Amino acid sequence: MGQVIIGVDPHKRSATIEVIDQRERVLDKGRFGTDSDGYQDMLAAGRKHGDRIWAVEGCSGIGRHVAQRLVADGETVLDVPAKLSARARVFSTGQGRKTDPVDAHSVAVVALRTPDLRQVTVDDTTVALRLLVDRRDQLGRARTEIVSRLHHLLLELIPGGAKKFLSAQQARALLNTVRPRDVVGKTRRWLAAELIHELVTIDKKIKIANAELTELVASTGSELQKLHGIGPSGAARLIGDIGDVSRFTSRGHFASWNGTAPIDASSGDQNRHRLSRAGNRRINRVLHIMAVVQLRNDTEGRRYYRRKLAEGKTTMEAMRALKRRLSDVVYRQMTADAKQLRTGPGGQAGATLQSSAADPNPKVDTSEKSLPGPAEDQLRAPLLTAS
Numbered sequence: 522m523g524q525v526i527i528g529v530d531p532h533k534r535s536a537t538i539e540v541i542d543q544r545e546r547v548l549d550k551g552r553f554g555t556d557s558d559g560y561q562d563m564l565a566a567g568r569k570h571g572d573r574i575w576a577v578e579g580c581s582g583i584g585r586h587v588a589q590r591l592v593a594d595g596e597t598v599l600d601v602p603a604k605l606s607a608r609a610r611v612f613s614t615g616q617g618r619k620t621d622p623v624d625a626h627s628v629a630v631v632a633l634r635t636p637d638l639r640q641v642t643v644d645d646t647t648v649a650l651r652l653l654v655d656r657r658d659q660l661g662r663a664r665t666e667i668v669s670r671l672h673h674l675l676l677e678l679i680p681g682g683a684k685k686f687l688s689a690q691q692a693r694a695l696l697n698t699v700r701p702r703d704v705v706g707k708t709r710r711w712l713a714a715e716l717i718h719e720l721v722t723i724d725k726k727i728k729i730a731n732a733e734l735t736e737l738v739a740s741t742g743s744e745l746q747k748l749h750g751i752g753p754s755g756a757a758r759l760i761g762d763i764g765d766v767s768r769f770t771s772r773g774h775f776a777s778w779n780g781t782a783p784i785d786a787s788s789g790d791q792n793r794h795r796l797s798r799a800g801n802r803r804i805n806r807v808l809h810i811m812a813v814v815q816l817r818n819d820t821e822g823r824r825y826y827r828r829k830l831a832e833g834k835t836t837m838e839a840m841r842a843l844k845r846r847l848s849d850v851v852y853r854q855m856t857a858d859a860k861q862l863r864t865g866p867g868g869q870a871g872a873t874l875q876s877s878a879a880d881p882n883p884k885v886d887t888s889e890k891s892l893p894g895p896a897e898d899q900l901r902a903p904l905l906t907a908s
Contacts, residue, residue: 524572528601528629530621531555531577531584536563537621540570541629550622560590567596576601576632578624580641588641598641605631639768646741651761653737657730657754664723667716674713678706689720743858748850749820750811758807759851766855772848779804781848783841796841805844808851812843822847 525548530537533555540549548570553563567573573596580588580600591598610619610627632638668687675692676682678699683692696714701707734753738746738760745756769775776782780800815822822843829839 525570526629526633527567527573527575528625529577530624530628531587536587537625539625539629574599576628578606578628579603592641592643599632599638600641601628601631647761647764650737650757653734654754654757654761660723660727660730667720671713671716674709677709689717692717742862745854748854750814755807758803762801762804766859772852775852776845776848779848781808781845808844808847811847
């Protein structure tokens with residue numbers, strides 16, 4: 522018998538599988554629970570077929586728990602993006618009707634007909650980085666919410682309120698100057714004191730999270746933090762979401778994936794480009810923060826931005842061009858880091874990080890490729906500056 526593909530449509534508590542051969546003939550199918558007994562039954566059903574490959578939908582999302590258990594049991598698992606399986610479902614049925622058996626069949630067909638799907642590997646350092654940086658981002662959002670609520674209360678207690686960037690110590694000093702006598706004022710002061718206590722606690726958690734990120738990023742051997750505007754959180758996000766940078770064939774490919782490559786919006790004699798809303802928005806945010814930090818300091822990034830303004834570009838267009846250029850800088854640094862990690866400091870082959878990227882190997886069509894302009898290599902001076 523030839524090789525078979527086992528398509529898996531995963532859910533939290535169940536998984537539906539369908540086994541097909543190289544001619545897309547259905548050999549077996551079934552629905553199993555994802556508890557210990559159900560998983561063992563599914564594994565046994567799959568192992569009835571000798572030469573097999575498991576294809577799991579969404580291995581970076583809902584399918585992660587099933588995919589990782591299969592990999593741990595020595596199975597070969599491919600990650601099938603939900604977009605591709607959805608397209609296969611429409612092409613197969615001619616409609617968008619969605620059932621678990623139909624989804625499992627679509628996943629199997631995509632795995633059979635699509636080359637270069639990402640093979641799932643055991644979770645490694647990149648996954649730990651992604652977990653930690655997600656936690657750090659959650660803490661940052663919680664701190665912003667607390668400070669916002671604190672500002673609202675201080676505005677009611679103190680004429681003019683407090684300054685925009687407020688620390689817990691500064692807020693406590695301001696609150697100590699207020700002694701309301703009415704019930705409403707006392708309640709506001711008590712609530713403000715509670716928020717300050719929460720702010721102190723979350724600041725400690727953020728400090729610990731930053732230290733953990735710094736240590737883990739350093740263990741990967743990456744030098745991303747040497748780039749001006751990239752801190753431990755940004756470096757962790759880049760490494761965690763991108764994983765193996767070699768999956769991008771070029772810097773333009775990388776720029777299209779992160780949404781910094783402009784999109785052609787020309788019409789007739791009018792030649793213009795517009796901002797891309799596609800791509801990984803978390804990586805795009807890291808590049809945006811990097812650009813803002815470079816603009817605040819005397820860097821080559823700020824000089825590049827000013828040259829774009831002098832050429833007649835608007836501030837938004839100049840910022841987009843800068844982010845596109847910084848995308849190239851990050852790509853070059855990560856490529857250099859990966860090369861150093863493969864060869865080692867003595868020129869010998871070393872360990873490499875397996876790709877656990879949040880997205881599969883991206884495909885770029887002609888409408889998504891980066892356009893001329895910001896992607897040029899010729900720099901008057903190196904954009905990379907040490908912070």
